[in-house]
Amino acid sequence: MSGYDFGVSWCAEAMQEEISMSDPIRIFIVEDERRIARFLQIELEHEGFETDIEEDGNRAFERLMQESYDLILLDVMLPGMDGLTICKRVREVSDVPIIMLTAKDEIEDKVSGLDCGADDYMTKPFAMQELLARIRNAMRRRTTTDHLPIDEKLQINDLVMYPARYEVQVGTEPVQLTRKEFSLLEFMLRNKRRVLSRDQILQQVWGYDYSGDTNVVDVYIRYLRAKIDERFNKKYIYTVRGVGYAVKD
Numbered sequence: 260m261s262g263y264d265f266g267v268s269w270c271a272e273a274m275q276e277e278i279s280m281s282d283p284i285r286i287f288i289v290e291d292e293r294r295i296a297r298f299l300q301i302e303l304e305h306e307g308f309e310t311d312i313e314e315d316g317n318r319a320f321e322r323l324m325q326e327s328y329d330l331i332l333l334d335v336m337l338p339g340m341d342g343l344t345i346c347k348r349v350r351e352v353s354d355v356p357i358i359m360l361t362a363k364d365e366i367e368d369k370v371s372g373l374d375c376g377a378d379d380y381m382t383k384p385f386a387m388q389e390l391l392a393r394i395r396n397a398m399r400r401r402t403t404t405d406h407l408p409i410d411e412k413l414q415i416n417d418l419v420m421y422p423a424r425y426e427v428q429v430g431t432e433p434v435q436l437t438r439k440e441f442s443l444l445e446f447m448l449r450n451k452r453r454v455l456s457r458d459q460i461l462q463q464v465w466g467y468d469y470s471g472d473t474n475v476v477d478v479y480i481r482y483l484r485a486k487i488d489e490r491f492n493k494k495y496i497y498t499v500r501g502v503g504y505a506v507k508d
């Protein structure tokens with residue numbers, strides 16, 4: 260197991276909370292090297308995920324058409340259908356997050372891995388902690404669509420958001436937001452009345468590895484204010500001087 264890192268500091272529970280799910284997150288491990296598959300299974304289950312393993316490409320594809328998973332870890336070289344083909348075919352019907360697992364000598368597959376519609380790739384051997392970070396990132400990118408109950412509603416007074424439907428309205432008037440504006444508002448509504456620091460917002464909305472300065476938060480808050488507070492002549496988005504922002508009544 261050399262090359263794998265057992266020091267894991269982050270758990271699935273935190274992510275569960277972050278994406279507001281009550282069911283366990285199910286990860287499908289498609290990997291024909293049993294040692295690696297088993298290692299992934301033990302580590303991921305230790306983190307609170309549910310996992311299934313499949314080592315044959317054709318069978319993996321069949322199972323993907325029949326069962327529903329929250330994320331797929333997909334090896335490239337597999338007996339039967341290869342990982343890139345599986346990825347392409349799954350993408351025809353599903354938006355499920357896919358992380359490709361490639362061997363070091365398949366480095367050129369990195370590009371085609373992403374071309375096939377994968378969210379991310381990892382070169383084997385990898386540190387478990389890094390894989391967990393990427394799983395978290397891939398899941399986060401989907402939080403406004405796949406993994407939410409269709410009629411979930413976030414609300415503060417007249418401001419209503421349906422995250423799964425990607426809709427926002429004030430009263431009966433629809434509000435058009437860009438993807439980033441939507442994610443920002445969603446995060447604030449899920450934490451309504453709480454003061455959120457720029458760093459918290461950056462980490463949650465822009466991703467853990469975003470290295471830009473925190474001004475981007477102020478800019479997007481301004482966009483939201485223009486589209487919501489100013490347009491409807493109401494006040495939902497508050498600045499808490501020296502601390503951050505809050506959405507409240």
Ligand code: CA
Binds near residue numbers: 290291334335336337
């Ligand atoms: Ca393989």
